Amino acid sequence: KAGVTQTPRYLIKTxxxxxxxxxxxxxxxxxxxxxxxxxxxGLQFLFEYFSETQRNKGNFPGRFSGRQFSNSRSEMNVSxxxxxxxxxYLCASSLxxxxxxxxxxxxxSRLTVx
Amino acid sequence: QKEVEQNSxxxxxPEGAIASLNCTYSDRGSQSFFWYRQYSxxxxxxxxxxxxxxxxxxxxxxxxxxxxxxxxxLLIRDSQPSxxxxxxxxxxxxxxxxxxxxxILRVKS
Numbered sequence: 712k713a714g715v716t717q718t719p720r721y722l723i724k725t726x727x728x729x730x731x732x733x734x735x736x737x738x739x740x741x742x743x744x745x746x747x748x749x750x751x752x753g754l755q756f757l758f759e760y761f762s763e764t765q766r767n768k769g770n771f772p773g774r775f776s777g778r779q780f781s782n783s784r785s786e787m788n789v790s791x792x793x794x795x796x797x798x799x800y801l802c803a804s805s806l807x808x809x810x811x812x813x814x815x816x817x818x819x820s821r822l823t824v825x
Numbered sequence: 826q827k828e829v830e831q832n833s834x835x836x837x838x839p840e841g842a843i844a845s846l847n848c849t850y851s852d853r854g855s856q857s858f859f860w861y862r863q864y865s866x867x868x869x870x871x872x873x874x875x876x877x878x879x880x881x882x883x884x885x886x887x888x889x890x891x892x893x894x895x896x897x898x899l900l901i902r903d904s905q906p907s908x909x910x911x912x913x914x915x916x917x918x919x920x921x922x923x924x925x926x927x928x929i930l931r932v933k934s
Contacts, residue, residue, distance in 0.1 A: 744921065754869070754913065754924040767921045801868055813859070814922060816868040 715804050715817035723823045729790040732820045736783050736804030743785040748799040797824045829916050831925035840934045844901040848914030858897045859915040904932045
């Protein structure tokens with residue numbers, strides 16, 4: 712059974728650019744959550760989607776957005792990149808109707824902003 | 826602000842010893858708690874979760890929950906060098922998991 716797949720794994724951008732990250736959940740999982748991980752802040756919750764609806768959003772600026780498609784695949788977008796957006800972005804999927812059920816994480820997308 | 830607090834460590838234990846990792850949470854309404862392990866350069870992986878007061882055992886791992894004290898712990902028996910990692914405690918808040926900053930565990934052979 713395939714796990715959570717995130718693409719791209721690594722990317723380098725410059726300030727002011729935008730980036731789109733993709734996440735394919737485990738087959739049958741309908742909830743997808745996104746987290747940002749940095750050495751200083753740890754794992755910070757970005758947002759959670761279920762059945763194409765955003766049910767929860769963390770304390771991030773509007774430059775961070777996401778969506779979920781009918782096949783449960785999800786994308787997140789960061790516009791007008793800043794140096795502080797350099798981080799590991801983790802996607803996690805879960806089976807249940809809640810983002811607080813057991814999460815299975817993907818390998819992450821490591822973003823470097825120069 | 827809902828918070829989960831962990832001692833960042835590092836916690837160093839000799840091989841074969843019991844490692845005790847602790848976590849406190851601020852919201853009394855939280856019902857479920859999770860322990861994840863994260864190796865350097867890897868993503869977090871679930872060790873176990875606990876919903877009810879008391880102990881829950883899974884192999885060498887035991888999770889303990891005390892809701893009155895808002896305290897969660899993870900015991901690792903017979904610690905191995907392969908257990909060296911960062912251990913993340915998480916609490917459920919309204920359909921999302923809030924993670925602590927993690928405790929670095931080092932098991933010395």
